[in-house]
Amino acid sequence: MKVDFFNLNKVNAKIKKDILKKISKLIDCSSFVDGKTVKLFEEKFAEYCGTKYCIAVSNGSAALQLAIIASTRNFKNKNIATPPNSFFATSASIKHAGLNPYFIDVNKENLNINTDILEKEKKNFSGIVPVSLYGNPCNLTKIEEIAKTHNKFFVHDACQAHGAMHNGKKISQYAGLTCFSFYPSKNLGAIGEGGAIVTDSHDLYKKICQLKNQGQEQRYHHSMLGFNFRMDEIQAAALLIKLKYIDEWNDERISIANRYVKNLKDNKKINLLQVRQEDKCVYHLFPIFTEHKNILIQKFEKAQIGFGFHYPIPIYDQEPFKTSGNKFLYTEMSKRDQISLPIFIGMKSKQIDYVCDIINSL
DSSP states (O other), X not given: OOBOSOOOHHHHHHHHHHHHHHHHHHHHXXXXXSSHHHHHHHHHHHHHHTOSEEEEESXXXXXXXXXXXXXXXXXXXOEEEEOSSSOHHHHHHHHHTTOEXXXXXXXXXXXXXXXXXXXXXGGGOSEEXXXXXXXXXXXXXXXXXXXXXXXXXXXXXXXXOTTOEETTEEGXXXXXXXXXXXXXXXXXXXXXXXXXXXXXXXXXXXXXXXXXXXXXXEXXXXXXXXXXXXXXXXXXXXXXXXXXXXXXXXXXXXXXXXXXXXXXXXOTTOEEOXXXXXXXXXXXXXXXXXXXXXXXXXXXXXXXXXXXXXXXXXXXXXXXXOOSSOOOHHHHHHHHHEEEEOOOTTOOHHHHHHHHHHHHTO
């Protein structure tokens, strides 16, 4: 049996006719960038996230960069706390804002930022940019408390966590600004690039709207330096259609994850991602951790099972951020032991069981 690591075919087949019909209408009316369809998506996505405002942008990296720039004040301390085990864009966005990533190690159980260390290190940074990795919410309650108590800005990288919940609330209801990516492989993916920022702050909303559109207050009136980070209408049209299915698709991912857990929980050769009972993880990825990764890779390749690595090189080992400082225990553990299993909409039970049989043969 061949099992792909990821497959978008079932998702796209379900909505292809609707998307093509909408694109045809957009072509007929020559509406392509930041128009009525984008505005409608912003309204619907803000409603879905339980926030007052949404700013649709060109991609997830743009969302992070704009959110951090909009949050920046005249800080004496340019350090911003963030984990070193996420996608490169998180730390790169901090740097693009003229600030410095200040790396905090992660928890062993879920690979999200360790809030105990964050509390201890609070004097060493001015803002916090945590990541809800793999679609599993980080400890947003504690991070919000630290941010408010110690006057730190708080931007949440939720680019992998559309629809996730923490302590019974939408994850977008904690940080001042919450950022999403709509890269095609995400739980809510466009048919190209896309991103969004959601917030309850009218001031931040107005500022980011201006920043994403070359700093214009109104046409040809530029009161600040900005960027061309607008979303195009075709992506907004696709996202509006897909938004109707996001909860259904997330439930399917959770069902797949639960079957993995049931089949693998007694295997002493691997460790599984831990999810708090009070949280809803939406499983953008399903990682496992094993000291026998190289053996498992050989088994997967022979069995024609797709797999992935997230993220094999910590940010502090990437050239723009390389340091000679100490390595972090659990970031290094993740780098060494992590492997992502296949998970996608339309995955069959027999495919999940087949993957588990190969793992359990360790």
